[in-house]
Amino acid sequence: MILKKALQENYPILSTPDLIEEIMKVGQVHEMEVDEILIDINQNVKNLPLLLEGSVKILREDEQGNEVFLYYVDQGNTCAATLTCCMDSKKSNVRAIVEEKAVFLSIPYEYMDIWMEKYKAWRDFILSTYSIRFEELLKAVDQLAFKKMDQRIANFLSEKSKLIHSKLIKISHQQIAYDLNTSREVVSRILKQMEKEGLVKISRGQLELLD
DNA sequence: ACATTAAGTGATT
DNA sequence: AATCACTTAATGT
Numbered sequence: 001m002i003l004k005k006a007l008q009e010n011y012p013i014l015s016t017p018d019l020i021e022e023i024m025k026v027g028q029v030h031e032m033e034v035d036e037i038l039i040d041i042n043q044n045v046k047n048l049p050l051l052l053e054g055s056v057k058i059l060r061e062d063e064q065g066n067e068v069f070l071y072y073v074d075q076g077n078t079c080a081a082t083l084t085c086c087m088d089s090k091k092s093n094v095r096a097i098v099e100e101k102a103v104f105l106s107i108p109y110e111y112m113d114i115w116m117e118k119y120k121a122w123r124d125f126i127l128s129t130y131s132i133r134f135e136e137l138l139k140a141v142d143q144l145a146f147k148k149m150d151q152r153i154a155n156f157l158s159e160k161s162k163l164i165h166s167k168l169i170k171i172s173h174q175q176i177a178y179d180l181n182t183s184r185e186v187v188s189r190i191l192k193q194m195e196k197e198g199l200v201k202i203s204r205g206q207l208e209l210l211d
Numbered sequence: 212a213c214a215t216t217a218a219g220t221g222a223t224t
Numbered sequence: 225a226a227t228c229a230c231t232t233a234a235t236g237t
Contacts, residue, residue, distance in 0.1 A: 213237085215237095216236095
């Protein structure tokens with residue numbers, strides 16, 4: 001079956017045959033289009049999504065509704081923040097928006113505990129996604145705390161470029177400003193500077209990373 | 212041709 | 225680095 005293959009390719013760590021079978025049995029395949037909200041803040045999370053295709057952007061929001069980009073989750077991964085919520089079906093503290101058309105397996109949260117006891121592969125999987133995401137989070141934190149806007153923008157763009165495997169990024173200055181919680185003018189000015197330095201080529205609604 | 216939206220700029224805090 | 229007010233340029237209808 002094609003699904004099984006996708007699962008094995010994207011999640012080699014879950015290779016235990018019995019576990020694969022169970023995942024296939026209880027997991028529901030879902031598809032979501034770009035910009036759809038996979039998980040919203042304060043939403044009760046009762047399913048764990050295992051991304052098979054596409055990618056998702058994880059955002060944090062403050063009391064005033066300002067959003068800040070945290071990190072991307074791509075295929076073969078799941079979000080640790082979601083995982084935490086999923087463990088006992090708590091409310092999400094982040095928002096997950098589909099960045100690239102996503103296909104994922106939705107696992108009801110009841111199985112989290114059961115599989116933790118039953119399968120070593122599952123435990124390893126959970127632990128490793130925790131540590132991967134923890135590092136991502138630390139990266140995000142010191143970006144926010146210590147880096148200046150120009151570095152944050154440069155970083156944001158290179159992450160994005162890596163994610164979509166393209167140097168051509170279709171995004172407006174406004175959208176970048178929104179993701180990094182700054183103003184459009186600042187983004188425009190920094191981008192202009194980067195262009196002078198030969199780092200990017202800007203055109204309306206899209207930009208290209210140069211080397 | 213006109214309206215709409217993206218991007219550029221200077222001044223101010 | 226943020227905000228404002230305004231201009232200029234690109235794009236859609």
